[in-house]
Amino acid sequence: LRLQGERRSSPATQAGYIREVAWWLTWVITRGLDPTDIGHLEADLYLAALRAQGLKNATRARRLSAVSSWYAYLHRAGLAARNPFGSGMERPRVSQYSTTRGISADDMERMLAYAQVHETPRTTAVLALMFSTGCRVGSVTDTTVDGLGHDSGHRTIDLPVKGGATKRFVLPPLAADAIDAYLEQRRERPGRPLDPTAPLFATRTGRPIDQPYVFRLVRRVAAAAGVHGADQLSPHSARHGVATVLLDGHPLHVVQDFLGHANPATTRRYDEDRESLDRSPAYDLSRILSAGAARHRRRYQPPPDSEDR
Structure with missing residues (x-):
């Protein structure tokens, strides 16, 4: 149960x-x-x-x-006398940072550029979807054609996510155009609709691509594009990279919802620049305090003619 x-x-x-x-x-x-x-x-x-x-x-x-x-x-349920692993137990400390090898914005741009010139439309579409949604590899391999759609004026895609549910993502032009080009190539005749229950990303025999294939794809394209440490990458590296890029300018809760994290602490683990001095709020704090101190300072200054008395 x-x-x-x-x-x-x-x-x-x-x-x-x-x-x-x-x-x-x-x-x-x-x-x-x-x-x-x-x-x-x-x-x-x-x-x-x-x-x-x-x-x-x-x-x-x-x-x-x-x-x-x-x-x-x-x-x-009354089946055990106690929870021996309860709140009083000391737990191992887990790093606040993700140990996944990330991909920078420049890395993603180089991989996309290489794929657009040298790879198949399917490879380009897979990368474009991963880099546009930050989705997990299971979302890539398990989604079907009928996941594509429109909502409130946006191109969208419904991707399978953790818990057996689906999550609707905006499909920006980068990913939408790549997927459209790939699906057009797959059609037996131009404009002919595909089976809506078919896998979005399929092999030549019509079976869905699997996770090991996506794993190899990421490393292969990264190496060809000259990305440093390509042999250490995984599909999750793309999700890590998307989170890092978005956290540099978007509020934590927005990125958390985008990635589907239940706990904001999980999102924070991807923020590689969390301790960057460039992000320090010290300057803003200083401006606030300086302005306030200037207002109060007038209270403590002696009258203009006090020293002449």
Whole structure:
């Protein structure tokens, strides 16, 4: 029943949740314990064992979060005596910055330019969509032709997102023109409509492209375009790059909604320039205080003729 919640409705999320809880159950069974009556000390020993394995902080934090969530449900349902991984437990510190290798605005421009000259319309359309929406790779591979549309005077696309839902994005000319050119090439005859249930990005046999293909595409085009560190990139690098570019000028909540993050802290992790001195509000603060001090200073200045007395 825990997997039927809104936050775990996608197959990938469910699989990850089951996998993380399974690690804990393996530990419990190996030690001959009753999983419904675990003390806090045992939870601390499990955390120490994960740390001894050399697992990264993010991995350990994810495993503890999944098990804690599971026990919170069991305790609420009256099936467990307590949540041994509750709020009092010290958790591994996770970096405030994303560890994903990002793509700069210049990198994206170079990749698009190279694709437009040397690559197929499909490759250009895939990159244009990723760079225009900051979408996850699953949105690229799982979307269908009928996701394209119009709304309030905008070209739009409905992309599958986490949780088994869809999210409507504006499709700017950069992406719309690239997708139109690609779909026109796919049609058997000019102007003939495509099957609306067909994958938007398809192989020659009509099957949807898969995530490994998009992974290779990003690295291949980046290397050909001369992007530094191309062999370290992934499709998520594009999402990282979009977030970084947008955060330099757009409010956090706007970028958060655009990327579909439930927590603004997640969006902040992509802000590589968050500590840039160029963004410092110190100058604005100084102007405000200086203006106010000038107004108040008149109160404390002696009258013009006070020194003559």
